[in-house]
Amino acid sequence: MYSVIVFLFTLLEVGTIVVSYAMHSQMVFTNVVIYGSPLYMIMNLLGRDSAFLEKNPVYVLFALFHLIKYFSFFRAQMIEDSNVLLKLAIFMEAIYLAVGAYYSI
Numbered sequence: 001m002y003s004v005i006v007f008l009f010t011l012l013e014v015g016t017i018v019v020s021y022a023m024h025s026q027m028v029f030t031n032v033v034i035y036g037s038p039l040y041m042i043m044n045l046l047g048r049d050s051a052f053l054e055k056n057p058v059y060v061l062f063a064l065f066h067l068i069k070y071f072s073f074f075r076a077q078m079i080e081d082s083n084v085l086l087k088l089a090i091f092m093e094a095i096y097l098a099v100g101a102y103y104s105i
Contacts, residue, residue: 037100
């Protein structure tokens with residue numbers, strides 16, 4: 001069950017990146033890859049120009065999305081819900097984090 005949730009969340013994430021890149025939608029691509037990346041959120045969480053301090057609901061929703069996704073990852077690992085969907089989700093999440101790190105740094 002949790003592996004299905006994780007797979008759908010990561011598929012949505014990677015699908016959004018692919019579609020925004022293919023349609024040349026720079027705004028969506030930047031928001032999902034850079035500003036929506038957990039790496040960027042952690043690096044800029046407590047700075048003076050933090051998006052969370054501005055109370056922008058989009059960034060709060062990104063953080064909530066990632067919290068639910070990582071909680072589902074954790075639960076799938078704890079109940080040993082290991083199947084092809086979970087392995088694909090881990091692979092897609094690694095791709096997402098690598099792309100996010102590449103564009104953030």
